[in-house]
Amino acid sequence: MKIGGFVKFSLIDYPGKVAAVIFTQGCNFRCPYCHNPQLVYPELFTDPVSFESIFDFLKERRGLLDGVVFCGGEPTLQEDLLEIICKVRSLGYAVKLDTNGSNPDILAKVLPYIDYAAMDIKAPFGDAYARVCGVTINDYEIRRSMLLIRAAGLAYEFRTTFDLKYISIEGIGKIKKMLGRHEPYTIRDAVLNR
Ligand code: SF4
Incomplete structure (x- = not known):
């Protein structure tokens, strides 16, 4: 796994849990408001953090941390994602x-283990x-991921980064219509999240 960053302690990345956060390198999207470009553009990548050092840290923090978050970048691009998740579990x-x-x-392979x-x-x-x-995308894949997550029987949320330069209030309304009435949905402000 290519890891571009590791946060040892977070109260905000995993709802209800004290967590460490693993940031994977590489993303197939190019969102113009991205606040982690160093995890997206290869020319900005820093030397990767070794998973072994993170694993040793997590071993020591058992009982002090509750969870581990995989984010990026886009974690599903990592070939050994499932293997690493199982090690953390x-x-x-x-x-x-x-x-x-x-x-x-x-996602279908990983969902049973998260x-x-x-x-x-x-x-x-x-x-x-x-x-x-920022890239051509097949809506069908996004819809499939939504269905898989809904059917997996785990805690989940859908979320949208709101930046008026790229998405309107009306657009947010349209997204809400794509979701169930009581489905967990978070809107994050792109500026506040920078
Ligand atoms: S998907 Fe996330 S990490 Fe990738 S470019 Fe968009 S905001 Fe950045």
Whole structure:
């Protein structure tokens, strides 16, 4: 796994849990408001952090931390994601995955081994989606990921980064219509999150 950053203690990345956060390197999206470009653009990558050092740290912190969050970048691009998640779980940690939802085949393999999924919905389906995520995207894959997460029987949330330059209030309304009435949904302000 290519790891571009590691946060040893977070109260905000895993709802209700004290967590460590693993930031994976590489993303297949190019969202213009991205606040982690050093995890997206290869020319900005720093030397990777070794998973072995993180594993040793997590071993020592058992009982002090509750969970581990995998975010990025886009974690589902990492070939050994499932293997690493299983290693983290073997230490007794709850696992949360943050994803852009573009990779439902990998998501389907990983979902049985995680406890919480947070998936971005960048925009209403249609042309707006590519404008916000910066690449051509097949809506079908995003829809599949949404269905898989809903059916997995774990805690989850869908979420949208709100930046008026790229998505309108009306767009947010359209996204809400794509969701169930009581489905967990978070809107994050792109400026406040920088
Ligand atoms: S999906 Fe996330 S990490 Fe990737 S470019 Fe968009 S905001 Fe950045």
